[in-house]
Amino acid sequence: MRRRLQAVIVAAALRLVHAALVALQRLDPEVAGELRRMPVGMTYAIHTGHNAPSLFVEWDGQRLLRIPHPEQAALCTLRLKALAISFRLFTGQMGLAHAYAQHAFTLSGEIADVMRLARLVNRAEAYLFPPILSRRILPELPELPVSRLRVYARTLIGFLQSSC
Amino acid sequence: MKPAYFEFQNAVKLLCGQNALERIPDELRHLEAERPLLLTDAVLLRLGMVAMVQDTMRAEGCAPAATFSDIPVDSSLSVVNRIAAVYRESGCDSMVAVGGGSVIDSAKGARLVLSHDTDDILAISGIENLRCGRHIPFIVVPTTAGTGSECTGVAVIRNEEQGIKMEFLSPFVEPDVAVLDARMTLRLPARATAATGADALCHAIEAATCLQSNPLSSAYCHAAIQLISANIIRAVQHGSDADARLNMALAATMAGIAFSNSMVGAVHAIGHALGGVCHVPHGEAMGILMPHVLRYNLPAAAESYARLLPEMVGWEKAAATPAQMRGEALVQAVTDLLGQLHASAGIPLRLSEAGVAEQQLARVAETAVNDGALIVNPRAMSVQQVLDLLRGAL
Numbered sequence: 001m002r003r004r005l006q007a008v009i010v011a012a013a014l015r016l017v018h019a020a021l022v023a024l025q026r027l028d029p030e031v032a033g034e035l036r037r038m039p040v041g042m043t044y045a046i047h048t049g050h051n052a053p054s055l056f057v058e059w060d061g062q063r064l065l066r067i068p069h070p071e072q073a074a075l076c077t078l079r080l081k082a083l084a085i086s087f088r089l090f091t092g093q094m095g096l097a098h099a100y101a102q103h104a105f106t107l108s109g110e111i112a113d114v115m116r117l118a119r120l121v122n123r124a125e126a127y128l129f130p131p132i133l134s135r136r137i138l139p140e141l142p143e144l145p146v147s148r149l150r151v152y153a154r155t156l157i158g159f160l161q162s163s164c
Numbered sequence: 165m166k167p168a169y170f171e172f173q174n175a176v177k178l179l180c181g182q183n184a185l186e187r188i189p190d191e192l193r194h195l196e197a198e199r200p201l202l203l204t205d206a207v208l209l210r211l212g213m214v215a216m217v218q219d220t221m222r223a224e225g226c227a228p229a230a231t232f233s234d235i236p237v238d239s240s241l242s243v244v245n246r247i248a249a250v251y252r253e254s255g256c257d258s259m260v261a262v263g264g265g266s267v268i269d270s271a272k273g274a275r276l277v278l279s280h281d282t283d284d285i286l287a288i289s290g291i292e293n294l295r296c297g298r299h300i301p302f303i304v305v306p307t308t309a310g311t312g313s314e315c316t317g318v319a320v321i322r323n324e325e326q327g328i329k330m331e332f333l334s335p336f337v338e339p340d341v342a343v344l345d346a347r348m349t350l351r352l353p354a355r356a357t358a359a360t361g362a363d364a365l366c367h368a369i370e371a372a373t374c375l376q377s378n379p380l381s382s383a384y385c386h387a388a389i390q391l392i393s394a395n396i397i398r399a400v401q402h403g404s405d406a407d408a409r410l411n412m413a414l415a416a417t418m419a420g421i422a423f424s425n426s427m428v429g430a431v432h433a434i435g436h437a438l439g440g441v442c443h444v445p446h447g448e449a450m451g452i453l454m455p456h457v458l459r460y461n462l463p464a465a466a467e468s469y470a471r472l473l474p475e476m477v478g479w480e481k482a483a484a485t486p487a488q489m490r491g492e493a494l495v496q497a498v499t500d501l502l503g504q505l506h507a508s509a510g511i512p513l514r515l516s517e518a519g520v521a522e523q524q525l526a527r528v529a530e531t532a533v534n535d536g537a538l539i540v541n542p543r544a545m546s547v548q549q550v551l552d553l554l555r556g557a558l
Contacts, residue, residue, distance in 0.1 A: 079293075094168075096539075097375055097539050097540060098168075098375065100376075100539050100540065101167070101170075101374075101375045101376035101426075101427070101539075101540050102167070102168065102169040102170065102171075102376075103169075103171050103292065105291075106290065106291060106292045106293040107290045107291040107292070107293055108289075108290040108293045109289065109290055110289055110330070111289075111290075111291065111330070111331055111534075111535070111536040112328070112534035112535075114291075114536070114539075115533065115534045115535070115536065115538065115539065116534065118539060119533075122544075138544070139375070139464075139541070139542070139543060139544040140543060140544040142544075
């Protein structure tokens with residue numbers, strides 16, 4: 001039961017992070033720049049455990065698309081070692097840097113691509129989590145050029161649209 | 165402080181001290197190997213260092229089946245793939261790598277290619293994603309005291325096409341046996357001794373202070389820093405001092421074990437980029453960058469730097485330093501030591517002395533922020549922050 005609840009929360013969190021990045025592409029120049037530098041056709045897969053939710057995204061040069069299942073293996077695949085760890089990661093109990101330090105995931109692909117993803121996720125988390133939480137999980141709290149409320153609103157709209 | 169979770173692994177058997185080289189054939193027999201491929205570089209071949217290893221192996225009945233010496237200073241993906249091809253063509257069943265970081269890391273890369281039955285190392289790049297694969301007996305004889313690669317689960321290999329240094333991380337990269345014999349470093353020139361020693365010092369400091377630091381790796385760091393601060397100047401100024409040489413080799417190995425289990429940080433991230441883009445020798449890049457990065461990290465790492473001060477300057481001096489000044493004092497002690505190495509051996513202290521031009525800095529900064537070592541640095545670093553730091557070091 002507990003595992004099932006964790007899976008539901010992690011699945012929602014994955015979609016929320018994606019929706020936040022899509023929103024931030026329009027709102028935050030740092031995120032927009034990071035995405036612009038991403039090679040067209042770049043694909044990421046994030047697996048959160050055995051029989052647990054996954055997220056597949058592709059950068060088509062304009063948008064970060066959530067795709068149901070990639071035709072080929074993603075260029076960068078992050079495999080978290082257990083759902084319990086993914087739950088901690090996606091509920092603000094552990095940052096990506098600490099996940100790396102704690103050997104929480106394996107990576108197939110180039111490390112440079114994970115660094116890019118880490119910067120994007122850190123940025124999204126800095127907006128999504130309250131500062132008291134962000135300070136604990138991020139190496140440093142960045143200056144945010146947009147109000148959190150605007151980001152929440154846009155993210156929520158994107159999240160709900162993707163659920164329909 | 166104990167992290168919420170950590171891992172530690174080191175399965176390398178260490179042969180250290182007198183006649184260590186002569187024990188290689190016996191180790192190969194225990195590993196059920198008869199036809200080793202000897203890997204080295206042209207300089208070591210010319211200096212007769214390789215002949216020393218070949219002769220001892222032959223004398224004890226385990227001559228190399230083939231020798232590959234075409235490994236450049238900065239190894240590359242294509243060299244790795246070529247070594248694997250030579251191994252297959254020569255019917256080898258094991259590897260003995262004699263050299264510095266480039267030779268050892270090339271050998272590690274080739275071993276990965278062979279044990280995973282592929283032709284291209286890029287096909288298996290990643291972090292901790294590899295299965296163990298087929299076991300290929302692997303012995304390493306370091307000829308510098310710096311990289312610690314003889315005991316690490318990391319291989320750093322240059323991607324010529326992209327102009328970056330790639331890291332391959334897996335516990336299955338670790339060699340079976342590492343051989344520390346003072347005879348192998350006695351002829352290392354003063355400048356290379358200083359630069360590789362700076363690399364070892366940097367491994368120990370970054371491994372002890374980065375986000376992945378853990379109690380076991382820290383213990384190795386403290387011991388390594390103590391040995392380095394007590395021996396590096398002696399090894400540089402009196403190259404034939406076998407005791408100082410072996411102490412430096414041991415320190416480098418311990419620092420290697422440490423960072424293999426807790427990673428490094430921004431000095432290495434930027435240093436890899438300087439190597440990939442501007443071809444600055446790795447150890448020299450470490451020496452140039454260390455004071456600047458340590459100062460940048462000081463606000464987040466003062467406490468952990470302070471804990472290292474006694475190893476660096478001795479307990480009496482450390483105790484005489486006010487507690488709140490010890491982090492800063494560590495940074496100053498490192499800066500002073502590098503100044504001494506500059507005076508005795510001529511290692512550069514500025515990027516311009518290493519031939520780096522202002523117009524290369526932007527590319528170095530952009531490359532550095534994509535290096536895996538940056539993720540565990542105590543402070544985050546943006547492209548602009550790396551660029552500012554590089555300008556300060558120019």
